[in-house]
Amino acid sequence: xxxxxxxxxxxxxxxxxxxxxxxxxxxxxxxxxxxxxxxxxxxxxxxxxxxxxxxxxxxxxxxxxxxxxxxxxxxxxxxxxxxxxxxxxxxxxxxxxxxxxxxxxxxxxxxxxxxxxxxxxxxxxxxxxxxxxxxxxxxxxxxxxxxxxxxxxxxxxxxxxxxxxxxxxxxxxxxxxxxxxxxxxxxxxxxxxxxxxxxxxxxxxxxxxxxxxxxxxxxxxxxxxxxxxxxxxxxxxxxxxxxxxxxxxxxxxxxxxxxxxxxxxxxxxxxxxxxxxxxxxxxxxxxxxxxxxxxxxxxxxxxxxxxxxxxxxxxxxxxxxxxxxxxxxxxxxxxxxxxxxxxxxxxxxxxxxxxxxxxxxxxxxxxxxxxxxxxxxxxxxxxxxxxxxxxxxxxxxxxxxxxxxxxxxxxxxxxxxxxxxxxxxxxxxxxxxxxxxxxxxxxxxxxxxxxxxxxxxxxxxxxxxxxxxxxxxxxxxxxxxxxxxxxxxxxxxxxxxxxxxxxxxxxxxxxxxxxxxxxxxxxxxxxxxxxxxxxxxxxxxxxxxxxxxxxxxxxxxxxxxxxxxxxxxxxxxxxxxxxxxxxxxxxxxxxxxxxxxxxxxxxxxxxxxxxxxxxxxxxxxxxxxxxxxxxxxxxxx
Ligand code: ADP
Numbered sequence: 001x002x003x004x005x006x007x008x009x010x011x012x013x014x015x016x017x018x019x020x021x022x023x024x025x026x027x028x029x030x031x032x033x034x035x036x037x038x039x040x041x042x043x044x045x046x047x048x049x050x051x052x053x054x055x056x057x058x059x060x061x062x063x064x065x066x067x068x069x070x071x072x073x074x075x076x077x078x079x080x081x082x083x084x085x086x087x088x089x090x091x092x093x094x095x096x097x098x099x100x101x102x103x104x105x106x107x108x109x110x111x112x113x114x115x116x117x118x119x120x121x122x123x124x125x126x127x128x129x130x131x132x133x134x135x136x137x138x139x140x141x142x143x144x145x146x147x148x149x150x151x152x153x154x155x156x157x158x159x160x161x162x163x164x165x166x167x168x169x170x171x172x173x174x175x176x177x178x179x180x181x182x183x184x185x186x187x188x189x190x191x192x193x194x195x196x197x198x199x200x201x202x203x204x205x206x207x208x209x210x211x212x213x214x215x216x217x218x219x220x221x222x223x224x225x226x227x228x229x230x231x232x233x234x235x236x237x238x239x240x241x242x243x244x245x246x247x248x249x250x251x252x253x254x255x256x257x258x259x260x261x262x263x264x265x266x267x268x269x270x271x272x273x274x275x276x277x278x279x280x281x282x283x284x285x286x287x288x289x290x291x292x293x294x295x296x297x298x299x300x301x302x303x304x305x306x307x308x309x310x311x312x313x314x315x316x317x318x319x320x321x322x323x324x325x326x327x328x329x330x331x332x333x334x335x336x337x338x339x340x341x342x343x344x345x346x347x348x349x350x351x352x353x354x355x356x357x358x359x360x361x362x363x364x365x366x367x368x369x370x371x372x373x374x375x376x377x378x379x380x381x382x383x384x385x386x387x388x389x390x391x392x393x394x395x396x397x398x399x400x401x402x403x404x405x406x407x408x409x410x411x412x413x414x415x416x417x418x419x420x421x422x423x424x425x426x427x428x429x430x431x432x433x434x435x436x437x438x439x440x441x442x443x444x445x446x447x448x449x450x451x452x453x454x455x456x457x458x459x460x461x462x463x464x465x466x467x468x469x470x471x472x473x474x475x476x477x478x479x480x481x482x483x484x485x486x487x488x489x490x491x492x493x494x495x496x497x498x499x500x501x502x503x504x505x506x507x508x509x510x511x512x513x514x515x516x517x518x519x520x521x522x523x524x525x526x527x528x529x530x531x532x533x534x535x536x537x538x539x540x541x542x543x544x545x546x547x548x549x550x551x552x553x554x555x556x557x558x559x560x561x562x563x564x565x566x567x568x569x570x571x572x573x574x575x576x577x578x579x580x581x582x583x584x585x586x587x588x589x590x591x592x593x594x595x596x597x598x599x600x601x602x603x604x605x606x607x608x609x610x611x612x613x614x615x616x617x618x619x620x621x622x623x624x625x626x627x628x629x630x631x632x633x634x635x636x637x
Contacts, residue, residue: 006168006169007166007167007168008166008167008168009164009165009166009167010094010098010164010165010166010167011163011164012098012159012163012164012165013098015109017162017163018109019109019131020131020134020161023131023132023134023135024134024135024161027132027135027267028135030267031135031136031187031190032190032199032203033132033135033203033267034132034133034135034136034137034181035070035081035190035196035199035200035203035204036199036203036204036261036262037129037130037132037133037265038081038130038132038133038179039068039081039200039203039204039207039211039262040129040204040207040262040263040265041129041130041177042068042081042082042083042085042177042209043068043083043085043204043207043208043209043262044085044318045083045085045086045087045176045177046066046067046068046083046084046085046086046209047085047315048085048086048315049066049084049085049086049147049175049176050066050314050315051314051315051316051317052086052147053147054314054342054343055343056148058148059147059148059175060147061147061175063084063174063175065084066083066084066085066209067083067084067209067210067211067212067236068081068082068083068209068210068211068212069081069082069083069211069212069213069234070082070196070200070211070212070213071213071214072190072191072192072193072196073191074188074191074192076182077182077183077185077188077191078180078181078182078183078191079180079181079183079190079191079196080178080179080180080181081178081179081181082176082177082178082179083176083177083178084174084175084176085147085175085176085177086146086147086175086176087144087145087146087147087149087154087175087176087177088144088146088155088177089146089149089155090153090155090167090169092146093142093144093155093157093167094167096130097130097142097157097165098165111296129265130179131161133161133179133181134161136181136183136184136187136190137161137181137182137183137184137187138160138182138183138184139158139159139160139161139181139182140158140159140160140161140179140180140181140182141156141157141158141179141180141182142155142156142157142158142177142178142179142180143155143156143170143172143177143178143180144157144172144176144177144178145172145174145175145176146175147175147176148175149175151171151172151173152169152171153169154169154170154171154172155167155168155169155170156168156169156170193213193214193216196213197213197237200213200237200238201237201238202258203258203261203262204238204262205238205239205255205258206238206239206241206242206243206246206251206255206258206259206262207238207240207242207262208240208241208242208245208313209240210236210238210240211236211237211238211240212234212235212236212237213234213235213237214232214233214234214235215232215233215234215235242310242313242336243255243256243259243287244275244285244286244287244334244336245285245313245336247277248275251275256270256273256275257269257270259287260273260289260332260333263308263332263333263334264289264291264332264333266291266292266332268291268292268293269292270289270290270291270292270332271290271291271292271373271380271383271384272289272290272369272373272380272384273287273288273289273290273333273369274286274287274288274365274366274368274369275287275288276365278361281357282337282338282339282354282357282358282361283337283338283339284335284336284337284338284339284358285334285335285336286307286333286334286335286336286362286365287333287334287335288307288331288332288333288362288365288366288369289331289332289333290330290331290369290370290373290384290388291330291332291387292383292387293387294330294387294388295330298329298330298388298391304318304319305319305321305329305330306318306319306320306321306322306323306324306329307319307320307323307324307331307332307333307334307335308320308333308334308335309323309334309335309336309337309340309349310334310335310336310337311336311337311338311340311341311342311344312336312337312338312342313336314342316340316342316344317346320335320346320349322346322349322350322355322359323335323355323358323359323362324359324362324363324366325359325363325395325398325399326394326398327391327392327393327394327395327398327399327406328363328366328391328392328395329391330387330388330391331366335358335362337354337358339354340352340354340355360401363399363402364402364405367402367405367406367409370384370392370409371405371408371409374409374425378422379422381411382411382421382422382423385411385423389410389411390472390474392406392409392410393410393472393474393475393478394474394478395407395409396410396478396481396482397477397478397480397481403481403482404485404486407426407482407485408425408426408427408485409425410425410426410478411423411424411425412424412425412426412429412442412468412469412470413448413451413468413469413471414429414466414467414468414469415452415457415460415461415466415467415469416432416466424468426440426468426485426486427485427486429466429468430485430486430488432466433466433488434503435502436501436502436503437465437501437502437503438488438489438501438502439488439489439490439491439501440468440484440485440488440489440490440491441460441465441466441467441468441491441493442467442468442469442470442479442490442491442492442493443456443457443467443468443469443470443492443493443494444470444471444475444476444479444492444494444558444559444560445469445470445471445615445616446471446559446560446616447471447616448469448471450471450616451469451470451471452469453614454494454614454615455542455543455545455546455549455611455614456493456494456542456549456551457493458542458543458544458545458546459498459500459541459542459543459544460493461544462544463500463503465500465503467493473560473564475560476558476560476561477561477564479492480561492552492558493542494549494550494551494552494615495551495552495553495554495556495558496551496552496553496554497538497540497551498540498541498542508541512539512541512583515539515583515584516538516539516583518583519539519581519583519588519592521592522581522588522591522592523537523538523539523581524537525600526579526581526591526604529600529601529604529605530579530604530608532576533576533608534550534576534577534578534579534608535553535576535577535578535579536578536579537578537579537580537581538578538579538580538581539580539581539583540580540581540582541583542580543580543582543584543585544582544584546582546585546611546614547581547582547585547587547588547607547610548579548580548581548582548585548588548607548608548610548611549580549582549611549614549615550577550578550579550580550611550612550614550615550617551577551578551580552575552577552578553577553578556575556577557572557575559615559616559617562575577615579608579611587603587607590603591603591604591607599632599635602628602631602632603632605624605625605628606625606628606629606632609625
């Protein structure tokens, strides 16, 4: 029995209020998930208690059988989910249930569109947990006592999910938490045994924690007369065996999917999973999932990541980051080891050689899962790629040992994949190379459009050579760690002098050498005009349509990398690109014939500025450029 004292009313933090409101409306079509969320919290609470009790068995208070119980009462229109897990202190209740203050909440709210259909998938990514109770409940009461605290210092939290909640001190004989939902008038189906059982079966069958409900004949609204009250008999209504401990053949697809949602607090199906039992020197089981969608805080460095760690079925910790490298931080799941000590800490995990071996095996496992997915279902892989590709691109720089493997999973747009939504792998690129081609050609630009229209592509288009188009912020950094793939060097086509190796034809080469000689005087004249703003001025054969272009030196920092460095506050020396001329172009011929020095200078400046613009660069002095251009335009008769 509980006696209630000293109620205090507190306001929800503003963001919590907004989220609550949004969630109640967005998740309306999938109301029953509230039960999954509450059972999942109860299971986490049981896991935490089991773990804390390893070092302090007094916490179990003669009640070592952990379970969650669901009671319902049609007359009072309630459903109650009770656990005998870790419970919460008053302070914990206030921080855990009075705020949804995950870092990034404000940005998340800003990203909402106001379109309910779109926002409802976003709210899923955000994860709403406990608050989902308000989808079906008018009022929610939480009674909780932290394991080990005295019986009279429990807490009652009550709210109607609007703007306030009240909190008071109560007595509670059993440790743990009990959440009572006062159902809305049109949600009374959730006070029906049959309905509740089927939801439990669907969402929590494979939770290792038993879920108990009253036995059918002991309907909760019967036996009002106290004398006739039979002592209620409960039965376990779920399978209550850890899903990962089963063999693969015992688990079907839906069960894998539901288990993912349960343990990862996700609202959407996972894209793929891999379930493995390893026996031998190390013994462990892993169940790894690729989520269907990136979480809202994927780019937040402090965001939760890592696997749930169990040791011989005992939950040890959430977010065990040591089992996977950072570039696989999107992978979720469980690892259950027989070799790690039960009282392990995060610090010890970092130094444990068993963890190192598991990490490299699990990393391979993830890479294999991705590689299989790519082969088996390119479309699904593309959807993975759209969500997490940028994270995977961190791989070659981070994981030297698996560089080639990760590189094989990367996808890019190429000059050949235009118009298709399917990106291409480096392997596919190589398989299309002609026998004369000995390099993988690529181009880095600010956007796909800038890449596609780059003058550097002209000769490649003419000769039908495929070029990889890179335009992600991380690409240049990626490529600095990936000098070759499949034994073929990667060559930036905007860097150094054009060298097509075996693809060049001898006759063309001879013509080119002649035109270079013929323009020797011109390149010197131009260099005098542009001075230090350019490195060399030279004749090129990479252009077919444009008059000129800029090319980086072999060792120069690319524009993308430069922008990133500058944005992080580093000052970099000015770079001077080489200025390359197309000897076939009419404008260059005209320039060569130009006798008037002032006009010559104007034309050189204009062509030079155009070449910078074509690289996606910005003009130092756009005003001067326009003035010169107008001057030349005015001279047209
Ligand atoms: P999440 O479970 O994703 O952290 P919730 O909103 O569901 O988010 O819960 C917030 C926090 O409240 C939990 O992290 C946990 O600390 C606490 N909590 C919720 N339910 C329980 C429970 N049954 N027993 C103990 N603590 C709980």
